[in-house]
Every structure is written in structure tokens, then in C-alpha cells.
Amino acid sequence: xxxxxxxxxxxxxxxxxxxxxxxxxxxxxxxxxxxxxxxxxxxxxxxxxxxxxxxxxxxxxxxxxxxxxxxxxxxxxxxxxxxxxxxxxxxxxxxxxxxxxxxxxxxxxxxxxxxxxxxxxxxxxxxxxxxxxxxxxxxxxxxxxxxxxxxxxxxxxxxxxxxxxxxxxxxxxxxxxxxxxxxxxxxxxxxxxxxxxxxxxxxxxxxxxxxxxxxxxxxxxxxxxxxxxxxxxxxxxxxxxxxxxxxxxxxxxxxxx
Amino acid sequence: xxxxxxxxxxxxxxxxxxxxxxxxxxxxxxxxxxxxxxxxxxxxxxxxxxxxxxxxxxxxxxxxxxxxxxxxxxxxxxxxxxxxxxxxxxxxxxxxxxxxxxxxxxxxxxxxxxxxxxxxxxxxxxxxxxxxxxxxxxxxxxxxxxxxxxxxxxxxxxxxxxxxxxxxxxxxxxxxxxxxxxxxxxxxxxxxxxxxxxxxxxxxxxxxxxxxxxxxxxxx
Numbered sequence: 001x002x003x004x005x006x007x008x009x010x011x012x013x014x015x016x017x018x019x020x021x022x023x024x025x026x027x028x029x030x031x032x033x034x035x036x037x038x039x040x041x042x043x044x045x046x047x048x049x050x051x052x053x054x055x056x057x058x059x060x061x062x063x064x065x066x067x068x069x070x071x072x073x074x075x076x077x078x079x080x081x082x083x084x085x086x087x088x089x090x091x092x093x094x095x096x097x098x099x100x101x102x103x104x105x106x107x108x109x110x111x112x113x114x115x116x117x118x119x120x121x122x123x124x125x126x127x128x129x130x131x132x133x134x135x136x137x138x139x140x141x142x143x144x145x146x147x148x149x150x151x152x153x154x155x156x157x158x159x160x161x162x163x164x165x166x167x168x169x170x171x172x173x174x175x176x177x178x179x180x181x182x183x184x185x186x187x188x189x190x191x192x193x194x195x196x197x198x199x200x201x202x203x204x205x206x207x208x209x210x211x212x213x214x215x216x217x218x219x220x221x222x223x224x225x226x227x228x229x230x231x232x233x234x235x236x237x238x239x240x241x242x243x244x245x246x247x248x249x250x251x252x253x254x255x256x257x
Numbered sequence: 258x259x260x261x262x263x264x265x266x267x268x269x270x271x272x273x274x275x276x277x278x279x280x281x282x283x284x285x286x287x288x289x290x291x292x293x294x295x296x297x298x299x300x301x302x303x304x305x306x307x308x309x310x311x312x313x314x315x316x317x318x319x320x321x322x323x324x325x326x327x328x329x330x331x332x333x334x335x336x337x338x339x340x341x342x343x344x345x346x347x348x349x350x351x352x353x354x355x356x357x358x359x360x361x362x363x364x365x366x367x368x369x370x371x372x373x374x375x376x377x378x379x380x381x382x383x384x385x386x387x388x389x390x391x392x393x394x395x396x397x398x399x400x401x402x403x404x405x406x407x408x409x410x411x412x413x414x415x416x417x418x419x420x421x422x423x424x425x426x427x428x429x430x431x432x433x434x435x436x437x438x439x440x441x442x443x444x445x446x447x448x449x450x451x452x453x454x455x456x457x458x459x460x461x462x463x464x465x466x467x468x469x470x471x472x473x474x475x476x477x
Contacts, residue, residue: 133367135400137431137463149368153400155431155463171372173401175432177465194375194408198439231378240375242405246435246465 023075025056025107031088033112033130038092039119040100042139047109047127058090061102072101079103095119120156131170140179150174158182158248163189164255171240180248183241187254190238197228198246206254207234223249357382358389367399374405378412387413391421400430407436414444422449425456431463438469442476450477 036043041063048055060072060079072078078101082089092101100121107113112130115123120138129147140157143150149170152159158179166172166189174181185191185207195203195215201224202217209215211232217224234241234252243250263283269275270287271294278284357377364370374390382390387410394406410417417440425437441449456462457470 131368133399135430151367151371151399151401153404153430153432156465169372170368171375173371173405175401175404177432177435177463192375196408240372242371242375242401242408244404244408244432246432246469 022057022059025058028083028088030086031111032086034088034090034107035114036090037116038101038103039095040121041102042122043103043115043117045105045107045113045125048106049109055106056108057106059104063100065097065099168238173242175244177246179245181243181245182251183243184253184255190235191241192237193232193234194240194242195228195230195232195250196244197250200247201228202249203228204251207252209234357386367402371402371405374402374409377409382413384416387416395424400433403433404436407440411440419447431466434466435469438473442473450474
């Protein structure tokens with residue numbers, strides 16, 4: 001009996017440690033965008049389809065200086081929420097020592113998303129229809145099934161973004177100083193390209209690229225010692241696709257029709 | 258006799274209202290005046306000679322052609338106004354800047370502003386445009402827009418000065434710092450080594466940025 005009790009207690013502890021406590025955000029009506037500011041920690045944002053059940057919530061985990069991670073039941077000590085002019089601002093507290101706060105959000109897909117990660121962590125977002133703007137210092141950025149446009153700035157970390165729809169009038173800008181930059185676009189996408197890979201770069205492209213000059217190591221996976229700096233076009237040109245890395249390759253992929 | 262009465266009697270006499278003035282003085286002066294009037298009526302009409310006529314018309318014509326206004330200021334004030342307008346317009350274009358800045362200010366979203374900056378690559382920028390973009394680089398918050406501005410201004414190396422590179426001092430975003438350093442590296446007309454040495458002392462520099470600073474310093 002004692003063994004069973006111990007197992008049950010252990011199971012409960014494991015479940016309570018690894019599971020998130022959700023906070024419902026659906027009371028925030030008429031929100032047009034979510035603006036997240038955090039210091040250390042991973043941020044995941046999933047866009048939920050409006051036509052189905054609208055889900056709008058947040059979960060958080062706290063990791064302290066001893067690297068012990070627990071789910072946060074009461075967010076009020078860790079995360080603040082404020083609405084200003086139809087913008088929902090979510091901000092984690094300033095780190096006490098070396099702590100991090102992971103955020104998991106589900107938001108309606110039609111909301112604009114902005115993330116400012118001041119120190120570092122991995123950022124992942126998917127299924128967002130109204131554009132994304134991200135500024136981070138350390139860690140990778142992965143965006144999937146994004147709509148309209150994206151402006152991403154990272155210092156140390158690769159950027160990978162796929163768009164299932166894009167606004168033909170809006171630019172896309174993906175900039176990092178360490179790491180590769182990958183973008184996947186609908187096959188019909190018309191873009192002016194600005195390609196910058198200062199070192200250890202090459203350019204992979206599923207699209208035919210019409211460039212002002214020869215692109216070094218185009219579709220040749222050899223790291224170039226020379227800077228690759230080109231102004232070019234795909235599908236005749238259009239709004240800007242700015243891809244820049246100080247150190248790493250660039251890839252422009254074509255989504256299957 | 259009063260003067261008024263005297264004048265009236267003379268006028269009545271001349272007009273034939275009275276036949277003979279009673280007053281002797283009135284009578285004398287009346288007669289004299291009558292005599293003058295009858296002589297005036299007898300004077301033949303004077304005809305202007307054709308030569309005088311031609312001279313007169315020529316004079317009028319020349320007067321109309323070469324007519325100068327009485328006050329000289331009135332003649333050139335429209336030119337003065339036009340010149341002043343041009344000068345004001347010039348200052349508006351060069352100092353308070355031109356249509357680019359005006360149009361840019363109307364844009365609200367980051368993607369719109371970034372797209373606008375990139376499109377300026379297709380324009381020939383004036384010194385005023387470059388000044389505006391340099392100040393915009395300091396004021397702008399979005400890092401992607403800032404990187405696009407630096408990339409654009411790198412096309413105008415010869416017009417970039419210490420003020421442009423001094424924006425490194427206040428810049429905290431690594432990707433923008435790197436963009437500025439890349440531009441500085443390709444600049445041949447500015448010695449910025451002392452400023453770079455100071456910049457390198459900052460404790461918040463990203464490792465890659467610091468490596469770049471050292472690389473530039475060692476190659477100068």
C-alpha cells in the first residue's frame with residue numbers, strides 16, 4: 001500500500017511540475033494585436049482558427065536559478081497584462097537572478113503578434129494571419145504558416161519562416177548576425193530581393209533569381225569567404241524580401257502549390 | 258457797391274438781361290468785356306500743322322511703349338516675390354526636407370515605412386535626404402527599418418560623415434551596430450579608429466560585434 005501511495009504521490013508531483021496552468025484571455029474583447037515583452041525563456045504562440053472554437057489563453061513555466069522548473073498557477077507575480085488601444089500587452093517580470101519564464105500562448109489567428117525577447121530563448125509561432133514582428137537577442141526564431149508579412153531581427157540565432165499567404169504590398173525582412181536565414185514562399189510570390197551574407201554563406205533558391213550580378217555559390221552548398229551581396233528579383237519583382245546574415249547561408253524555398 | 262452786386266450787374270449786362278448799367282464803373286468794365294468777347298469770337302480756328310501732328314502721335318506712341326512706372330519698386334516687385342519664393346522653396350527642400358520625408362511621416366506601420374525606405378534605392382538622394390535619413394536612423398526604433406536605412410545610405414559613402422558613424426555610440430541593437438560597422442569598414446575617407454576604440458570598451462557589446470570592431474581596427 002505504501003508503494004502505491006508513493007507512486008501516486010510521485011505521479012502527482014510529476015504531473016504538477018510538467019503541466020501548465022492555463023489563464024483564459026478570452027475576456028479581452030476586440031483585441032487587434034498581442035505584444036509580448038520578455039527577458040529569458042522560450043515563447044510559443046499558436047494561432048487558433050476563428051471558424052472553429054476560438055481559443056485564447058496563456059500558460060507559463062518558471063525556471064529558477066537552480067534550474068528547477070515549475071508551472072505557474074498564479075501568473076500575477078510573473079506576468080502582467082494590460083490593454084491599451086486594442087493592444088494586449090503581456091510582459092514578464094524583470095529576472096530575479098538567472099531565472100527564465102517560458103510562455104505558451106494560443107491566440108486567435110487574426111491577431112497581429114509582436115515579440116520582444118530582451119535576453120534570449122527560442123521563439124516559435126504558427127498559423128498567424130495578420131503579420132508578425134519579432135526582435136530577439138539570443139536564440140532561434142521559427143515561424144510557420146504565417147500570413148501577410150514578417151519583420152524579424154535576431155542577433156544570435158537562425159531564422160526560419162514560412163508563409164502560406166503574403167501581402168504583395170508588404171515587405172518581409174529577416175535579419176540576424178549569426179545563423180542562417182530561410183524563407184519559404186508561395187510559388188507565385190513576386191519579390192525584389194536584397195541578399196546579404198557577409199561570411200560563411202551560400203544561397204539556395206527554388207526560385208529562378210534574376211540578379212544584378214552573379215550570386216556567389218548560388219545553389220552550391222559551399223561556404224563562401226567572400227561576402228555575398230546582391231540585389232535581385234523573383235517572378236519579376238515586387239515588394240521587398242530582405243534577407244541578411246553576417247554569418248551563415250540564405251535559403252529561399254518554394255511552397256508546393 | 259458791394260462786390261457781389263457789382264459782379265451781378267456786369268454779368269446781367271453781358272448776358273443782355275439789362276440794356277445799360279446805371280453804375281458808371283460797371284458800364285465801363287462791361288463795355289470792355291463785351292469788346293473782348295467780340296474779338297475772341299472773331300479769332301480764326303488754329304489748325305495744327307501735319308508735321309506737329311505726326312510728332313505728337315509719335316511722342317504718345319513712344320510714351321506708351323517705353324512707359325516707366327512712377328515708382329520703380331512696383332516694376333520688379335513680382336520678380337522679387339518670385340525670387341523669394343524660390344529661396345524659401347530651396348530651404349524647404351534642403352533643410353526641412355522634401356517630399357520623401359513628408360510622405361514618410363504619413364506612414365504609420367513598420368512594414369509600410371520599411372518598404373518606403375527600400376524604394377528610395379531607386380531614387381537619387383540629395384544632401385537633404387541623406388541628412389534626414391541620418392536623423393531617422395537615430396530616432397527609429399524598429400531594427401529592421403534601421404538596417405534598411407544603413408543599407409540604403411551605404412550607397413552614398415562619400416556623403417557620409419562622422420555624424421553618421423557616431424550613431425554607433427547610441428546604438429544598442431547588434432544587427433544595426435554590425436550594419437554600421439560594415440559601412441564604416443568600406444569607408445575610405447573617414448578615420449574613425451579613436452571612436453572605435455572607445456566603442457570597443459562598452460561592456461554590453463555582442464561577441465560578434467566586438468570581433469568586428471577588432472577586425473576593423475587591426476586592418477586600418
